[in-house]
Amino acid sequence: MTSVEGILFAAALFCCSLATGGYLISLLVRRVALAKISTWILAAGFMLLALNLLFAAVHWTDWSSFGSRHFLSIYAWVIAGIYLGLQLKTKTRLLGAFIAPFILLFLIAAAGQGSDRNLxxxxxxxxxxxxxxxxxxxxxxxxxxxxxxxxxxxxxxxxxxxxxxxxxxxxxxxxxxxxxxxxxxxxxxxxxxxxxxxxxxxxxxxxxxxxxxxxxxxxxxxxxxxxxxxxxxxxxxxxxxxxxxxxxxxxxxxxxxxxxxxxxxxxxxxxxxx
Amino acid sequence: MIGLVGLNHKTAPLAVRERLFAGCQEQANLLADLKAIDGVLEILHLSTCNRVELVASLEDAPRALGELESFLARYGGLADEEAAACLYTYRDREAIRHLFRVTSSLDSLVMGEAQILGQVKDAYRLALAQNATGVVLNRLMHRAFRAAKRVRTETGIAANPVSVSFAAVELAKKIFGTLAGRKILIIGAGEMAELTCTHLVGNGAEDITVVNRSPAQARLLAEKFHGAAVGLEALDEALCDVDIVISSTGAPTYVVTGEMVRRCLRKRKNRLLFLVDIAVPRDIDPAADEVENVYLYNIDHLQDIVDENIKNRRREALKAEAIIEEEVANYTNWLKELEAVPTIVSLRSKAEGIVRTEMEKASGWMENLENADREKVEALVHGIVNKVLHAPVAVMKEESAEFASQDIVAAARQLFRLDD
Structure with missing residues (x-):
């Protein structure tokens, strides 16, 4: 894993934690504005994760460099992408309070995995x-x-x-x-x-x-x-x-x-x- | 200064409000007449079914306010004691606060209603068109609109419905999302049902079916909404087709039974069904509520929601009052400055002008002085002028903070001949 890739992943993880926290708090204090901000933060996390995966793909030579971290990241990325796509169509931002924890869970699991381990x-x-x-x-x-x-x-x-x-x-x-x-x-x-x-x-x-x-x-x-x-x-x-x-x-x-x-x-x- | 005279639904009975409203309507050049009153610089007249108010920028306030009061009493045909009981008079900060509260709908019969802002805007537009307002009221009104907007967006005062029919519409939205294309069934022909249906149609619902024991009445109501009228025997079939049912018949027993709802749900492939029962005694069997994907609300349920929302609005009103205070302080600061600042500025420039002329006159003999001495003389002159001016400027500033600077400012202008 290159250092750029690592920074991108850490940034994406940070954004997703922030968004998850924002969504959960917005549910607690009952303010939609906070959920809206969280959606933007999640979108940023989504882009960062996409860049991270892109970097991984560029340096991808064979299967041995494709770790379970990438795999779980793709999982999180797909869920986030579907959710954000849905946000464009319906205004159901609170769904994020239920989806974002899943995304975060996958990312944390990904962080725990060494990418050098053969998937x-x-x-x-x-x-x-x-x-x-x-x-x-x-x-x-x-x-x-x-x-x-x-x-x-x-x-x-x-x-x-x-x-x-x-x-x-x-x-x-x-x-x-x-x-x-x-x-x-x-x-x-x-x-x-x-x-x-x-x-x-x-x-x-x-x-x-x-x-x-x-x-x-x-x-x-x-x-x-x-x-x-x-x-x-x-x-x-x-x-x-x-x-x-x-x-x-x-x-x-x-x-x-x-x-x-x-x-x-x-x-x-x-x-x-x- | 700013003054406000008026009466509203809290201080005056309907009969008085009616008389005054009519009196003011009849008068074509009301604003011109008001502006002709001695001491009235700028004026605005607001007249709605719940209030009649005059907002003015005044000179010689106590007398001018008295004139405005008797003006209203005359137009409303109020006897002296009646006028004393109904009319209220506010000045300065109080007047500004009252106007901001009215515009933000905190003083309305239904707190948080949206209509009043439009009415105040209309009143302002009229005054503007007739040149009745000037720099003081123009800014005051813009600040009032700003306060109203802030109250609306920053508090939840207008967020939730406080009438039964609107509460039903809100619930329908919570169940279906969009109401566009939803089908409505009206059972009976109550006024409340009609009102609720009107709101639903206003939110996009279409395709209305009316069921009534009397076919003639059903047709009458159906025509209003361009819908269809069917007899009571077609009720079962209609239930299978629609999304929202509003029932308000005078029937002594259940018109829609739990079994009917259960039966039709299978036919309607479990589509969500919203039942609104606003009849007393009830039309829809409470057992219907136990059916999956069916949501039954009777008049008490809706009233509970409304009561809860009213309580919420009162809580939100506290936040709104804080916003009003902030905006009032903003405006009064501006107003205070407006009163004293020009005088202070011209006083200073007059003094500077004197210093300049006198120094020029003295330039002949001052040339003989050393540079350092000349600077000392100049500093001395400026020092004396500043010391002399310090007290009057300070007093004008202090008094303007108390809204009492007008007399002092006028005196200063006269004493120092600033207007020559």
């Missing part, structure tokens, strides 16, 4: 692996977004059902907007994850042929994929909307995160690089 074992490096990883990450990032919108929907729903809209209710986006974001996240997250998994499967078929290792990550990812597929189906075909979708999206995300952490630290998996 993907050398025998598996290749174009198809990259495709598999990037698509899966983008898909999962969209699910995070859908679930964050779902969590906010539940809070707003609770306030409105109890006839206490109050200052917090005024601050949170409308139910309609939140449901739309949930819809958007599922609608685009699912095909991306699907393509990512197909990429992985095709690659695995090349490497291992017919008999794949019974990898817990593969099994569990498949379960998560089926669950989200089920949600999307219910949404599009049956017309599930609103609170039921919100509850299920949140449960889906919690299950996904727990499994990702559990598998990463407790079970043996071929995906143990991330």
């Amino acid at each position: 993907v074992p050398s025998q598996w490096q290749g174009g198809l692996t990259t495709l598999h990883l990037v698509l899966a990450i983008a898909g999962e990032a969209l699910f995070v977004l859908a679930s964050a919108a779902g969590a906010m929907f539940l809070i707003q729903n609770n306030l409105l059902k109890n006839k206490k809209p109050g200052p917090l209710g005024r601050l949170l986006p409308s139910l309609g907007d939140l449901d739309q974001i949930n819809h958007f996240g599922l609608l685009w997250g699912f095909p991306l994850l699907t393509l990512g998994m197909i990429g992985g499967a095709v690659y695995a078929a090349f490497v291992w042929g017919g008999s794949w290792p019974a990898d817990p990550k593969v099994v569990w990812s498949f379960a998560v994929w089926v669950f989200y597929g089920f949600l999307l189906h219910q949404r599009l075909a049956i017309g599930w909307k609103g609170s039921r979708m919100a509850v299920l999206s949140c449960l889906g995300l919690i299950a996904f995160l727990l499994s990702a952490l559990g598998i990463r630290f407790c079970l043996a998996t071929v995906h143990n690089f991330i």
Whole structure:
């Protein structure tokens, strides 16, 4: 890692911490102005992270210089990008209070990883692996977004059902907007994850042929994929909307995160690089 | 100085306000008449359904204020004791504060309402067009608008609705986001339902359906909103289609039952449904609220929100008062300077002029002096002039801080013959 790259990463991390703090405080003191400022700070962090990744790409010679730091950074970058893109369309800045902590979490995890550590074992490096990883990450990032919108929907729903809209209710986006974001996240997250998994499967078929290792990550990812597929189906075909979708999206995300952490630290998996 | 005479909804009963309002409306050249009053330099006349006020820049204030009071009493046909009870008179800082509070809607019947600012602006425009204002009132009015703008943006005084119909609109926005293209169903033909519907349509809702026991009445209301009228038997079907329901019938039992709502929700594919029940006794079964994605608000719920918002506005008003004080201080500082500063400046320049002429006269014999001695003489002369002027300048400054500099300033101008 070059020193410029390191400075850029540190600056991006700083911006994201600042933005996360700003969002959370804006939620506490109920002032939208602070969330607006935080959005700009997050946008700055997003640009810095993009530069950081660009620098890494320029100095990228082969897979051995591509560390898990970059990988987690891409994760954070994609989520931030989707969120900021959404900000251009809808004025739901408070969503940041739910998204920014995720971005920060990924960046902190990235900071903890040495970039010199080889991310993907050398025998598996290749174009198809990259495709598999990037698509899966983008898909999962969209699910995070859908679930964050779902969590906010539940809070707003609770306030409105109890006839206490109050200052917090005024601050949170409308139910309609939140449901739309949930819809958007599922609608685009699912095909991306699907393509990512197909990429992985095709690659695995090349490497291992017919008999794949019974990898817990593969099994569990498949379960998560089926669950989200089920949600999307219910949404599009049956017309599930609103609170039921919100509850299920949140449960889906919690299950996904727990499994990702559990598998990463407790079970043996071929995906143990991330 | 600045003076203000007037009456408002707190001091005068409606009958008096009506009389005065009408009296002032009838008078075509009211401002010209007011300006003709001895001692009135600049004047502005504000007349709304809740208040009639005269704001003026005055000379010889006590007498001029008395004239303005009797002017209002005459136009309103007020007897002496009536005028004494209804009219209020403010001067200087008090008058400025009152005007700023009025413009910022802190003195309004519904605190935080937006209408008054427009009315004050109109009054100012009229006065401006008739050349009734000058440098003092022009600046005063601009400062009043600035204070109103600050109160509006820096406090939450106008943030939340304080009427039931607007509270319903706010809730609809919290549920649907945008109201553009939303479909509304009105059950019954209550006035409140109509008002709420008007606000919803004003916010983009379209496609109105009216259900009523009497088809004729339904048609009447539907025509107003270019909507459709259907009979009571089509209620089930209509429920499946719309986003917002406003109900205000006189029916003794529930018109919309929980079962009806549950049934239609399946057909409407779980789309969000906002039910507003403003009827007493209630029209919509409270069980409907238990259905997923349905939000039922009855008149008490809405009233609670309104009460809470009114409480909030009172809290915000405290912040607004602080802003007003700041703006009042800003303006009075300017005004004070306006009164004393020109006199102080001309007094100083007159003294300097005298020094200059006298030094020129003395230049003949002063040439014989050493350079150092000449400088000493000049310093002595300047020292004496400054010492002599120090007391009058200090007194003018002190008095202007108390708004009492006018007489002193006038005396100074006369004593030193500054106006010659």
